[in-house]
Amino acid sequence: MRIGLIGCGNISATYFKNVPLFKDMEVGACADINHEAAQRAAEQWGVKALSVDELLKDESIDAVVNITIPAAHCEVTCRILEAGKHVYSEKPLGLDMAEGRRIEAAAKAAGKQVCSAPDTYLGGAHQLARAAIDDGAIGRVTSGSCHVMSPGMEMWHPNPDFFFQRGGGPVLDLGPYYISNLVNLLGPVKRLAAMENKAWEERTITSEPRSGEKVKVDVATTLMALLEFASGAKVTLTASWDVWAHRHENMELYGTEGSLYVPDPNFFDGEVVKVGRDGKAATLPAGDHPLYVTNETHEHMGKLANWRAVGLAEMAAAVAAGREPRCSFSRALHILEVMAGILDGAAAGKFVEMETSCERPAPLGTEEAAALFKEKPVPGNERSHKDE
Template identity: 45%
Template sequence: MKVGMIGCGVISRQYLESFDRLPDVQLVAVADLDRARAEAAAEGREGVRVLSVDELIADAEVDTVLNLTIPAAHAEVDLRAIAAGKNVYSEKPFAVTTEEGARVLEAAAAAGVLTGSAPDTVLGTGTQTARAVIDDGVIGTPIAATATMVTPGHERWHPQPDFYYVPGGGPLLDMGPYYIHALVTLLGPVEAVIGAASRLRTERTIGSGPREGETIPVTTDTHVTGVLVHESGVLSTLVMSFDAVATTAHPIEIHGTAGTLAVPDPNRFDGDVRLHPLGGESWETLPVTGGYEQAGRGIGLQDMAVRGADLRASGELGQHVLEVMNGVLEAAASGTLIEITSTVERPAAVPLTAADGAVVAG
């Protein structure tokens, strides 16, 4: 798979670190509205050309566009790439509005190209080991889950945090994809949601970089809670906050009739999976039994290159999660339960797979 990367901001560094470890993926071109950032991304990478966005989308060598633009541009860039006959793989969220995401999927289906969506962290050993434990019946029948993300705000460390505090940002659309992609991977799709949300401040102060001390407006909710009703009947409770300071909660907990599972941070690829069995006296750390080992951002592209239309970090999954998130925000605004119209198959489990693509177990 020959990839052209559009958007060379902060997150691109993590993708660049992964490319050399992906046996079936080759980065061939980069583009950014700030050409200097694109040149920095290509520096020292043999065969990687610096192009304009228009040139990259039209380039015959590029078969897949990796879209790392800001959320508000995800759908627009994807649609342009699809119109040029390219596969697309987008950073999260898949789009800003559910309607935009649907247009991307419709265009891709008509053009016969693939769509992928971050986060691919769910393909790592953390979430996939938890998936194997659940599928093996270790915790019995799943009943409920909690997903908790608490931080005082990205403006404390990000030099250009504006997009986090406008529609398409906020804690739910920014960080929610990690947690909800994991919940759907572990427990299946969602059929309805309820929610509540608040906004603590109307502006934030940038804490680092050349704009340190500058204030930016906040036009989206910064603390969101919700309940996801999975098709299986499991109830997942979300707390996503850019207002609170800290928490002692596990990032994700899955409660079953025979035990509770502590799932590691879904913003990471690895981490300990811990089990407290019914009748047990303490938590026990479980061995790694699933997922891509030593994975980094971009493993979803490798999965796309190998599996084609059966890719796990699919656009369909990204779209379902986008509708769930926007449903929670709609429920918070209306005070009503919102039914989710889309559904998606649980992505196939990832057997324990070495960095070179060799299946270790499963």
């Protein structure tokens, strides 16, 4: 598949770096509403910069990654579909269910795939957690708790405005990682309730180059959700940019036979810890899953596995094989409905029943994951990466 990238901002470098690692894939061209950004990226990564219209008309491009800002996702995804190309959209798929349904209709009309990030749940750690749950390591999961909390985004992202405008907020931005992994581990959500809060009406950017500029906060920046899964499990999710420090784990699942501590689903790796009825904690052996192998060294976070774009590679393999991709549209639409439900439920103070559902994506085992790569990842090849 020849891939076009629309959106040449902060995260595009990861796609430029990672797409060529996968079999039968290369980046053919890039575009951005800000043509200078596309030209800069094209020069850095040795691809051609086109206008968005030119990229959509380019018949050599089979699929387009939509890495624009969330408010532009629906419009850009629909335009890619109308141009007759498959889409891999960064998260969130859209801002609300009306956008999700618009994309659904456009995908049906075009007969093309729409897949959506995150693909981090395909990571070695989360596939290990999935295998543990499927093997009954903690029995039947009855409850759980998830926490993704920090003081915000204005201290690292160079253009943090979109995080605090409609389409931003911690649920649409970080919720996809947590909800995708919960769906991977537990299946679809049946109903939910939520509450919201906002610490500040305005924030001051401290990252460069706009340090000192103010950003107006239009969205709730703390959301607390109760998620009831079709399986019967009930899980809390707190997503906040109003918290300076805390002591909560990212994700804990509690079962009839024990507990499972699952690492941050924003990343592909990390320790998966099981505690049995005897109270003894054991780190599950990582095995040789290629998406567990670390490939980046960050200044503050140390070694990390960052295989973003593997969901795109898996989509390409699924299209070639004529099967449903793992980061499928039905999964993305369900996750969007859960996030929209959290926002709407919090604003209205009401329980929200889900209208959509989805299958759990099939596990991605070691061999199938390795088959997606041109060369199987091996430890010790970490490239240095500035902390994000």
